[in-house]
Amino acid sequence: MVKKSTFVSKLWHMESFNGTITSKLPQTGTSVFAVMSQLAREHNAINLSQGFPDFPVSEELIDLVHYYMRKGYNQYAPMQGVPELRTALSQMFQKNYGARYDADKEINITAGATQALFTAISAFIREGDEAIIFEPAYDSYAPAVLTNGGMVKYASLQFPDFSINWDELPRMITSRTRLIIINSPHNPTGSILSDEDMLRLERITRNTDILIISDEVYEHLIFDNIKHQSVCLYPELASRSLLIGSFGKTFHATGWKTGFVLAPENLMNEFRKVHQFVVFAGNTPIQYAVANYLQNADHYKNLGSFFQQKRDLFAQALKNSAFKILPCHGTYFQLLDYSNLSQLPEMEFARWLVQEHKIAAIPVSSFYQRKENHQVLRFCFAKTEETLLEATAVLSQLKTE
Ligand code: PMP
Ligand code: GLN
DSSP: OOOHHHHHHHHHHHHSOOSOOOOSOTTOOSOHHHHHHHHHHHTTOEEOSSOOOSSOOOHHHHHHHHHHHHTTOOSOOOTTOOHHHHHHHHHHHHHHHOOOOOTTTSEEEESHHHHHHHHHHHHHOOTTOEEEEEESOOTTHHHHHHHTTOEEEEEEEETTTTEEOTTHHHHHOOTTEEEEEEESSOTTTOOOOOHHHHHHHHHHHTTSOOEEEEEOTTTTOBOTTOOOOOGGGSHHHHTTEEEEEEHHHHTTOGGGOOEEEEOOHHHHHHHHHHHHHHTSSOOHHHHHHHHHHTTSTHHHHTHHHHHHHHHHHHHHHTTTSSOEEOOOOBSSEEEEEOTTTOOSOHHHHHHHHHHHHOEEOEEGGGGSTTOOOOSEEEEEOOSOHHHHHHHHHHHHHOOOO
16 A cells, blocks of 8 residues: 555656746856855865854844844834834935935835845846946846846956956947946955046946946945945936945844845835835844944944954965965955966865865956956955964965965
8 A cells, every 4th residue: 555655745746847947047056155155164164255254243233133122123124124224324324425315215124235236136127138247246246137137248347456447338338228237345356436437437327228236335344544435425326326235244244134225216116116025124123223223323434444454464464475465445355366376277276275274265256257267366354363363374374386
């Protein structure tokens, strides 16, 4: 007699889908961040690959989350985010940049910047539309365009300073260009956009229907007294832009996945039509806690100098190593050129480094569609002094072949 469990599993097989799946993302594998963090775990390595701090979130902020949870703020937040947090953001952008975003109509809280990016791209990209992305690029932009039937046009940031080639950009614009995605401070390179860059973008997009997505998740992580040129400082650009931020970066809490979008009302209306069906709303107690915590500007205004010290410590400790240190003006990533050490392509060198020396980093080639190789790896320096010294002691030992 056939046992019931076998019978059920046979039935399941008979009825299971047997057609062809045509992938919407045939070229896309598992994110390099997941791959390298997994390798770091397997080899018990110091993980400087995926970008996240190894030091704790402020006790005060954790207490605030507990406070709001205990107070019973545990059900769905409003779709656009809790009013307290939208108001806090509106005041913060007014104070920091003189920008005016209406808390009700022009600000939306999201489940992190990744969701904000995907939702924004889905709201505006239609079949056949083109989006311009600068490479190397953060990995989530292109798949979001492709999933929505759009086409990606890749502009290259110029090695080694990773600046935009302003002669190339106008040649890439066509009647189908719907979006240009910018990111400053820039992941993975640590380059930043200047006032001149923003003005050029403003001129190039004038009298077009092109929208801008400005990924500013590292807005506070900017060094050397450089001023962050937020898109909101340029009213003409801001009128065609969705500005995206993340509290994960600002409050050392990448696992909380809470972010935001600022955009003029006409763009925000379209954003919300999609947002409500992607996630509906973000995490309630965290939104209340962050709203409260943002009231004190000391909680974010010294982030630049905090991370600059880490950048300097990391670079100083590698001064006499075989690595060449590339300029880094923002983010918490440092690029290191290893061409004095090895001729291996980036992915192979990164694998060798994690297997043989227990240091995990990200090959910058992963941020290029064509896997361009400059013999450069990205290292995250959002780590304690102890971790950074331990890692740099190993990296400094590596000798030219
Ligand atoms: N944009 C950039 C440039 C990032 O580096 C990251 C993540 N580190 C994100 C977006 C996504 O942010 P979140 O974790 O809030 O989704
Ligand atoms: N933004 C982080 C980085 O660049 C990782 C985000 C992720 O794991 N998707 O490392």
